[in-house]
Amino acid sequence: MPIKPSAQDKLSRDKHRTQIFKGMAELALLRLLKDGPEYGLRILDGLREAAGLKIAEGTLYPLLYRLEKGGFIAAEWRILDNASHPRKYYSLTEPGRAELETQLNDWLAISEKLQAFLNRGDQ
Amino acid sequence: MSTVPSLTQLSVWLKKFETELSPLPAADTSEILREIQDHIYERVAQGQSIEEVLGAFGDASEYAQGFVDDHALAGARDSKRTLRMFTTVAGFARRSLIACLGLIAASIFALLITSSLVCMAIKIAKPELVGLWVDRPLSAQHRYVHSERQTIPLRLGNDHIQFGYSNPPPHFPEVLGMWMYLCLNTLALLGYIALRFTLFRTLKGLSRK
Numbered sequence: 001m002p003i004k005p006s007a008q009d010k011l012s013r014d015k016h017r018t019q020i021f022k023g024m025a026e027l028a029l030l031r032l033l034k035d036g037p038e039y040g041l042r043i044l045d046g047l048r049e050a051a052g053l054k055i056a057e058g059t060l061y062p063l064l065y066r067l068e069k070g071g072f073i074a075a076e077w078r079i080l081d082n083a084s085h086p087r088k089y090y091s092l093t094e095p096g097r098a099e100l101e102t103q104l105n106d107w108l109a110i111s112e113k114l115q116a117f118l119n120r121g122d123q
Numbered sequence: 124m125s126t127v128p129s130l131t132q133l134s135v136w137l138k139k140f141e142t143e144l145s146p147l148p149a150a151d152t153s154e155i156l157r158e159i160q161d162h163i164y165e166r167v168a169q170g171q172s173i174e175e176v177l178g179a180f181g182d183a184s185e186y187a188q189g190f191v192d193d194h195a196l197a198g199a200r201d202s203k204r205t206l207r208m209f210t211t212v213a214g215f216a217r218r219s220l221i222a223c224l225g226l227i228a229a230s231i232f233a234l235l236i237t238s239s240l241v242c243m244a245i246k247i248a249k250p251e252l253v254g255l256w257v258d259r260p261l262s263a264q265h266r267y268v269h270s271e272r273q274t275i276p277l278r279l280g281n282d283h284i285q286f287g288y289s290n291p292p293p294h295f296p297e298v299l300g301m302w303m304y305l306c307l308n309t310l311a312l313l314g315y316i317a318l319r320f321t322l323f324r325t326l327k328g329l330s331r332k
Binding site for chain 1: 151155158161162165179180181197330
């Protein structure tokens with residue numbers, strides 16, 4: 001009979017997943033901004049919906065701050081036609097594009113090897 | 124809960140958040156605050172309660188700490204000043220294993236630099252007390268008389284090979300002579316390079332974390 005996971009197990013698994021997501025958030029964020037400038041809330045929703053990363057509400061802004069200070073992204077307050085107030089839009093800079101390329105290659109190499117390792121003997 | 128207490132809760136949270144962001148430049152604080160505030164209002168407009176949104180952000184102090192830490196780390200790294208990098212790593216050492224290990228390594232290299240420079244100063248004043256003494260053959264029973272205890276380590280070696288400061292000097296021959304200056308200079312330089320490398324790597328590691 002399968003053992004039903006307890007609430008504690010679920011909490012622990014959620015925490016573990018959050019740690020994994022946090023590690024991937026930077027790569028996913030840079031990739032998302034490659035498609036065009038976006039503001040905080042839309043970035044967060046994009047990471048959650050399109051990238052499937054269940055990152056916590058507050059995780060995004062310190063990351064954006066760090067990337068902006070590092071020169072990987074640039075920010076600009078803009079007011080668009082349908083918006084009631086200006087929003088801070090983030091866009092990818094040239095060093096950001098290079099960083100995305102590096103992180104993407106690293107990620108693909110690691111995930112390919114890891115997948116092969118995890119699936120070994122299963123085929 | 125009614126709207127008025129929720130708004131009070133929001134203003135208390137934002138006030139605390141702003142206060143905790145005080146180590147940041149004023150322009151950064153105001154931009155972050157404005158952005159977070161907009162985010163909260165938009166979530167509320169989407170149908171979430173203020174309590175839910177604030178709950179998702181967590182404690183204002185802890186949340187602000189992330190920004191303050193990033194600012195401190197970036198500032199130290201960009202300054203490229205050894206002392207600032209060292210004090211920043213030391214500041215993180217109590218709550219981070221990476222910083223703690225980095226601080227230990229950096230302290231060892233700092234000690235190496237200090238010892239080399241102190242030895243060099245002593246060598247200028249009293250050349251006979253600093254050097255490399257080798258008692259050959261190395262397999263012979265040692266005849267080295269241990270000098271007094273030192274408050275900072277200025278000597279390396281065992282009973283047959285002594286390097287650095289020794290008072291009184293060993294009875295066996297000193298082999299480096301004036302080359303000792305070059306050795307001490309090289310040691311200080313290598314220590315400095317290793318110190319800066321360690322601090323850079325530690326700060327980078329902390330930023331990633």
